[in-house]
Amino acid sequence: MTENLIGGSFPRIDGVEKVTGSATYAADMKLPGMLYARLLTSPHAHATIRDINTEKAKALYGVKAVLTGADLPYRVGLYMVDKPVLADGKARYFGEPVAAVAAISEEIAEEAVKLIEVDYEPLEPVLDAKKALEADAPLVHPDLDSYECIRGVFCPKGGTNIANHFRLKKGDAEEAFTRCDKIIENEFYVPQVQHVPMETHASIAHWKPKGNIEIWTSAQSPFAVRHLLSVALGMSQSMIRVVVPYLGGAFGGKAGIHLEPLVALLSKAAGYRPVRIVATREQEFMTLPCRQGLHARVKTGVNAEGRILSQEIEYIWDAGAYADYGVNIGRASGYSGAGPYEIDNVKMDSLTVYTTKPFGTAYRGFGHVELFWAIESQMDIVAQELKMDPVEFRMKNLLKPGATTITGEEITKYTGSVRKCLEEVAKEIKWGETCGDGGGETCGDGGARGRGESAPADAPTNAPTNGRHGSRSKGKVRAKGIAVLHKAPAMPPNTASSAIMKFNEDATVDLLVSGIDYGQGTATSLSQIAAHELKLPFERIHFIWNKDTDFSPYDWQTVASRFTVMGGLSIIKAAEDATRQIKDVAAEALNVKPDALEVKDGVVFVKEDPSLALDYTDVVMGYKFDNGNSIGGPVIGRGNYIAEGLTNLDPETGQGLPALNWTYGAHAVEIEVDTRTGDIEILKLASAFDVGKVINEGLCRGQVIGGCVQGVGSAIHEQYIYDKAGRLLNASLTDYKIPTVKDIPHEITPIFVETPHDKGPFGARGVAEHPMISVPPVIANAIFNGTGVRIKELPLSPERVFLALNPGRSKT
Amino acid sequence: MEIRICINGTDHIVEIDVGETLLDLLRWLGYKGAKNACETGNCGACTVLLNGRPVASCIMLAAQADGATVQTVEGLADEGKLHPVQEAFMDAGAPQCGFCTPGMIMTAVAFLDAKPDPTRHEVREAISGNICRCSGYVKVVDAIMDAARRIREEGAA
Numbered sequence: 001m002t003e004n005l006i007g008g009s010f011p012r013i014d015g016v017e018k019v020t021g022s023a024t025y026a027a028d029m030k031l032p033g034m035l036y037a038r039l040l041t042s043p044h045a046h047a048t049i050r051d052i053n054t055e056k057a058k059a060l061y062g063v064k065a066v067l068t069g070a071d072l073p074y075r076v077g078l079y080m081v082d083k084p085v086l087a088d089g090k091a092r093y094f095g096e097p098v099a100a101v102a103a104i105s106e107e108i109a110e111e112a113v114k115l116i117e118v119d120y121e122p123l124e125p126v127l128d129a130k131k132a133l134e135a136d137a138p139l140v141h142p143d144l145d146s147y148e149c150i151r152g153v154f155c156p157k158g159g160t161n162i163a164n165h166f167r168l169k170k171g172d173a174e175e176a177f178t179r180c181d182k183i184i185e186n187e188f189y190v191p192q193v194q195h196v197p198m199e200t201h202a203s204i205a206h207w208k209p210k211g212n213i214e215i216w217t218s219a220q221s222p223f224a225v226r227h228l229l230s231v232a233l234g235m236s237q238s239m240i241r242v243v244v245p246y247l248g249g250a251f252g253g254k255a256g257i258h259l260e261p262l263v264a265l266l267s268k269a270a271g272y273r274p275v276r277i278v279a280t281r282e283q284e285f286m287t288l289p290c291r292q293g294l295h296a297r298v299k300t301g302v303n304a305e306g307r308i309l310s311q312e313i314e315y316i317w318d319a320g321a322y323a324d325y326g327v328n329i330g331r332a333s334g335y336s337g338a339g340p341y342e343i344d345n346v347k348m349d350s351l352t353v354y355t356t357k358p359f360g361t362a363y364r365g366f367g368h369v370e371l372f373w374a375i376e377s378q379m380d381i382v383a384q385e386l387k388m389d390p391v392e393f394r395m396k397n398l399l400k401p402g403a404t405t406i407t408g409e410e411i412t413k414y415t416g417s418v419r420k421c422l423e424e425v426a427k428e429i430k431w432g433e434t435c436g437d438g439g440g441e442t443c444g445d446g447g448a449r450g451r452g453e454s455a456p457a458d459a460p461t462n463a464p465t466n467g468r469h470g471s472r473s474k475g476k477v478r479a480k481g482i483a484v485l486h487k488a489p490a491m492p493p494n495t496a497s498s499a500i501m502k503f504n505e506d507a508t509v510d511l512l513v514s515g516i517d518y519g520q521g522t523a524t525s526l527s528q529i530a531a532h533e534l535k536l537p538f539e540r541i542h543f544i545w546n547k548d549t550d551f552s553p554y555d556w557q558t559v560a561s562r563f564t565v566m567g568g569l570s571i572i573k574a575a576e577d578a579t580r581q582i583k584d585v586a587a588e589a590l591n592v593k594p595d596a597l598e599v600k601d602g603v604v605f606v607k608e609d610p611s612l613a614l615d616y617t618d619v620v621m622g623y624k625f626d627n628g629n630s631i632g633g634p635v636i637g638r639g640n641y642i643a644e645g646l647t648n649l650d651p652e653t654g655q656g657l658p659a660l661n662w663t664y665g666a667h668a669v670e671i672e673v674d675t676r677t678g679d680i681e682i683l684k685l686a687s688a689f690d691v692g693k694v695i696n697e698g699l700c701r702g703q704v705i706g707g708c709v710q711g712v713g714s715a716i717h718e719q720y721i722y723d724k725a726g727r728l729l730n731a732s733l734t735d736y737k738i739p740t741v742k743d744i745p746h747e748i749t750p751i752f753v754e755t756p757h758d759k760g761p762f763g764a765r766g767v768a769e770h771p772m773i774s775v776p777p778v779i780a781n782a783i784f785n786g787t788g789v790r791i792k793e794l795p796l797s798p799e800r801v802f803l804a805l806n807p808g809r810s811k812t
Numbered sequence: 813m814e815i816r817i818c819i820n821g822t823d824h825i826v827e828i829d830v831g832e833t834l835l836d837l838l839r840w841l842g843y844k845g846a847k848n849a850c851e852t853g854n855c856g857a858c859t860v861l862l863n864g865r866p867v868a869s870c871i872m873l874a875a876q877a878d879g880a881t882v883q884t885v886e887g888l889a890d891e892g893k894l895h896p897v898q899e900a901f902m903d904a905g906a907p908q909c910g911f912c913t914p915g916m917i918m919t920a921v922a923f924l925d926a927k928p929d930p931t932r933h934e935v936r937e938a939i940s941g942n943i944c945r946c947s948g949y950v951k952v953v954d955a956i957m958d959a960a961r962r963i964r965e966e967g968a969a
Contacts, residue, residue: 021845248911
């Protein structure tokens with residue numbers, strides 16, 4: 001079947017493995033002679049390590065290696081090389097690995113860990129990113145100046161806790177504020193949260209006597225692991241092999257490099273025996289990375305007509321102890337940090353700040369879930385101040401073709417339409433109409449604002465102007481909210497992908513790419529693209545699942561919603577290459593010119609006379625004439641793609657072209673707030689994204705629904721909680737709750753807008769991260785519309801909502 | 813200590829440590845479908861059927877399974893033919909990363925055994941102890957509703 005390959009709902013190609021338990025994940029693997037590793041982690045948020053005594057641990061029967069930071073003079077990192085393999089003379093967060101043991105069983109390794117004696121001298125912890133900026137704050141990295149990073153792109157400030165300061169200036173914000181009729185300034189906060197992939201990090205490494213390393217690991221990006229390890233250890237990439245089997249969820253938390261260097265070095269120390277480490281769930285929370293926290297300050301100036309004239313934004317990112325990945329979150333959220341609005345005057349400062357807490361890394365949305373908490377809450381507050389409908393206010397200011405972004409990029413008809421997304425969700429939620437039948441409950445709805453129900457000018461600014469939050473006698477209030485979003489892939493401007501198509505004797509095709517399918521469904525959508533481009537039945541595409549840097553072609557990383565786009569473009573070129581080879585051989589065999597030929601369903605034939613045809617099985621391994629003479633040879637298609645036309649950003653003004661493509665979106669929600677408990681039920685969530693072109697509708701819907709529910713987690717349920725000493729108090733699924741099936745919206749309606757992107761495959765853009773973005777503010781906006789209470793800190797937990805609705809009640 | 817345990821129709825007599833969990837034993841014996849994802853009985857990824865009832869094998873001692881019959885996801889297919897719940901999960905696109913899928917499927921199998929004609933609300937109650945981070949659960953509930961229909965139709969045929 002070659003019809004309808006693009007846009008239909010092909011079932012996932014990995015279904016059988018996943019429903020039978022035969023999909024093999026890293027922690028399911030066992031190598032001959034394999035040892036098991038366990039970690040000793042720091043009980044302090046900040047401490048000097050005066051001494052570590054490993055003698056008793058080393059003496060325990062079955063222990064084959066014990067390593068401490070003193071043994072490992074290496075630093076690793078993607079953008080900022082600041083992360084030691086084990087704490088190096090100083091522990092910078094509660095949960096940081098301080099020593100590691102490899103032994104013949106996990107039990108013995110755990111026993112040995114308990115025998116390691118560490119002499120700590122506790123230091124003052126740095127638990128608040130704003131306080132970390134104060135002149136007398138303890139330094140998390142006193143040697144910051146000596147660290148490697150991409151200078152010119154990132155600018156760490158030695159002698160401070162600032163890992164990076166991204167600056168952007170467009171127009172003259174200060175001057176423009178003087179022309180504004182209203183200036184509204186607010187602060188917002190997002191706590192650290194975690195990815196919580198169902199599979200914790202797991203890695204197996206085997207350092208071979210020859211000096212080469214083989215690694216099987218739960219990583220999003222095998223080539224990034226190989227590259228970063230080779231840089232850290234000073235080894236050739238050709239000496240390192242990284243294999244990624246099935247991956248049990250990632251969400252950014254398995255991008256870059258994590259436990260791989262440690263297990264590799266343990267393997268070497270243990271006499272070249274393979275070593276496996278599997279993070280416990282507790283370590284997944286406290287030792288492996290989380291999502292950065294954010295303190296945001298947004299100052300918006302508008303004129304009386306509701307146009308935003310000026311905006312000043314300050315993002316202070318709580319990076320935690322390391323910012324190897326986090327500095328780029330500060331940068332990416334800087335250049336896109338005003339939202340999808342046309343604003344002529346913007347001043348942006350986005351600071352990535354070290355604290356002594358678990359460190360942040362990429363997490364679905366790459367800073368945008370956090371920054372849109374601020375921006376989309378602020379936009380509703382501004383609309384409220386203007387007594388303007390929030391949809392109408394946004395429509396006055398949203399980007400449209402001809403406008404420029406805050407980095408100076410011109411929006412074209414190919415960029416996508418955030419307006420259309422907003423229109424779609426507003427229609428779906430019936431914006432402007434009263435809420436559904438709630439058995440007589442009241443309904444707050446921004447839609448009625450500015451239409452004669454405005455509150456008096458001296459009304460408190462936090463009261464909804466429609467005055468319809470009214471009676472709470474039944475304790476339940478229904479209300480609607482809206483919010484928009486955008487995101488572009490955040491990546492270096494030279495990011496590349498590649499694809500190889502190897503024909504087999506029976507004219508099936510092995511498809512090799514190195515992006516990882518950790519649940520998104522990319523393997524299926526890329527197989528569809530391959531079949532479509534080769535004009536072959538879908539069943540003939542054999543997607544090679546395990547990624548292996550020894551065999552698979554290069555890809556930078558599986559991140560940033562980039563893989564369907566960049567992998568897809570590579571596959572299109574590989575298919576062109578393979579088809580050209582097939583036509584060249586067939587042309588000689590059939591004695592016609594190559595351009596006289598057409599291909600379909602595994603047959604190459606003469607366009608003018610389809611009876612002159614060759615089956616692919618006679619061509620793809622070479623064509624043999626009747627006399628035995630042969631031509632051609634095995635057909636191997638090759639394609640690559642590098643992000644084209646992107647530029648570095650000016651270090652002072654942030655101007656330039658950072659984005660391969662923008663995916664826009666919007667959410668609309670109807671909720672019910674129980675004012676007696678603070679509990680929020682999401683009755684309906686409508687979410688629209690301009691994906692350019694749907695490649696596989698079922699998979700797209702899966703991404704949207706899954707992302708929305710993960711967004712509900714960030715909105716209502718999730719946060720890291722610390723004690724005063726910086727110890728993480730909720731490092732388990734008992735104490736850190738993510739949404740269960742009972743927490744999901746009663747109805748989720750994914751909507752796909754298709755404004756084709758001129759560079760994407762079939763016009764497609766990525767949509768993996770976007771569904772999660774702006775879910776928190778759409779709920780907060782609805783809470784305000786229903787109750788008149790504006791909450792500026794996440795999560796919107798029942799406790800926080802209840803206390804906000806009942807300011808007289810104390811927390812105890 | 814030594815226990816006798818029947819796993820997916822095969823009898824095993826095995827020497828176990830007293831503190832060993834049922835999950836560790838199963839995975840040591842090569843039944844890797846059940847996953848270790850929380851170690852605290854919170855997530856359901858380790859769910860197997862013990863004498864037909866779903867249990868969190870990560871917080872159950874192997875010693876407690878002495879004499880019991882255990883079914884894991886590997887034992888669901890009948891001579892290569894997938895169980896209707898497995899087929900429905902595939903067709904609905906319910907598994908994404910797949911790590912929670914074996915536990916989710918085992919919970920669903922036991923649930924549908926007891927409740928062949930459930931409402932969506934009852935399905936949600938039944939799987940509320942199984943956490944999935946990828947799917948948002950909608951397709952999982954769709955799959956279980958569809959599986960119920962398939963099982964009823966098979967029974968009627």
